Amino acid sequence: MIILGLILFVIGLLASISILQTIGIIILVIGIILAILGALGKSVGGRRHYF
Structure with missing residues (x-):
């Protein structure tokens, strides 16, 4: 998710398309949050790792 958000x-x-920038930032932030929670050992949605 982090890579997809960056892309x-x-x-x-x-391309100066603001909706892609907004969606990219949202996906990037969600990916970072899930990575941090996975690193802390918290399982989110029944999964311990998101990679």
Whole structure:
């Protein structure tokens, strides 16, 4: 999710499409939160790792 968020954000910046930038940032933040929770040992949605 982190990589997908970065890709969408960069494409949005290069193409000047604000909706892609917004979606990219949202997916990036969700990916980072899930990665942090997984690293802390908290299982989210029945999964311990999201990678």
